[in-house]
Amino acid sequence: MDMRFPVLEQYGLREIPFTCAQCSFCQVGHGACPTFKVKRRDSYSGKGKMLLARALMQGRLKASQGLEGLRDAVFGCTLCGGCEEVCQVDIPFVKVYQALRGDFLKKGMWPDALVTARETLLKTKNILGQAQMDRVEGWSYWHPDEDALLDRVGIAAKTAFFFGCASSFKAVPVQATIATTLVMEKIGEDFTILGEDEWCCGAPMIMTGDFETARVFAEHNIQKYLELGVERIVTNCPGCYKMWAHEYHEFLDIEPPFEVLYGPQGFQQGLDEGRLTFTTPLGVEAQAGTGLRQ
Numbered sequence: 001m002d003m004r005f006p007v008l009e010q011y012g013l014r015e016i017p018f019t020c021a022q023c024s025f026c027q028v029g030h031g032a033c034p035t036f037k038v039k040r041r042d043s044y045s046g047k048g049k050m051l052l053a054r055a056l057m058q059g060r061l062k063a064s065q066g067l068e069g070l071r072d073a074v075f076g077c078t079l080c081g082g083c084e085e086v087c088q089v090d091i092p093f094v095k096v097y098q099a100l101r102g103d104f105l106k107k108g109m110w111p112d113a114l115v116t117a118r119e120t121l122l123k124t125k126n127i128l129g130q131a132q133m134d135r136v137e138g139w140s141y142w143h144p145d146e147d148a149l150l151d152r153v154g155i156a157a158k159t160a161f162f163f164g165c166a167s168s169f170k171a172v173p174v175q176a177t178i179a180t181t182l183v184m185e186k187i188g189e190d191f192t193i194l195g196e197d198e199w200c201c202g203a204p205m206i207m208t209g210d211f212e213t214a215r216v217f218a219e220h221n222i223q224k225y226l227e228l229g230v231e232r233i234v235t236n237c238p239g240c241y242k243m244w245a246h247e248y249h250e251f252l253d254i255e256p257p258f259e260v261l262y263g264p265q266g267f268q269q270g271l272d273e274g275r276l277t278f279t280t281p282l283g284v285e286a287q288a289g290t291g292l293r294q
């Protein structure tokens, strides 16, 4: 019996595995697959996954012969997009892998580690399993004006700074978060932050095929921003940016009603408008532990 992948079909990707020309660029070409380089198995390359999916769909391979192997290869992929860069028939690999991950979730073949990650996310609202109150309060004393930052939590403003989980809890990205708030303050940007009401953007779930859990997180953050009158969102995290700018639309059919800017794009606007120059001093005293320098 042939095998169906309903999530792949739902996103209009059913025919994609049949378009592979088997040129092997994705195995050996410039930017070729990092997992294939390590695993040395065809199934770990883009081509291998397409041929396996195709054979399963055509019934040339039984589920008992190929489904687990496809599952392992699909979840072993880093979603780096290297295969997409070199593919001569422009297969949208990353989207295909995310949809296939959704199919494995529906087939009850999701990896155990992801079940644990989802439990953590649903319980704590962030992927690191940290206390939500520490999203700002955990490190606000590193900021030169701790109160000024805390006072921004939950205020009404047209611009919101969406931190993201890593940029709220991990020491190095947190320093970039602080630096960004300093630049925004310096150029007179009135912005709001959600503090413990900021939930994960949902990227870990969208990337692993659990679109309905991701929807809960996307809708929560959008609702919070609507309540505050937000019109544009700035984020430093490339993963969060990808969600807000592209993937809520692609996978959840949600169009966030905000302009979405990657952090440096916000700085570019400040430069263009003359509110910021490359030599603008931030007026920050060097502080032990923060790595911030004037």
Ligand code: SF4
Binding pocket: 032, 033, 034, 035, 036, 044, 045, 046, 076, 077, 078, 079, 080, 081, 082, 083, 084, 093, 094
């Ligand atoms: S996206 Fe996955 S399959 Fe493609 S090159 Fe990167 S690791 Fe390999």
Ligand code: SF4
Binding pocket: 019, 020, 021, 022, 023, 024, 025, 026, 027, 046, 047, 050, 086, 087, 088, 089, 090, 091
């Ligand atoms: S580069 Fe594209 S067409 Fe060529 S083998 Fe890989 S998936 Fe198939």
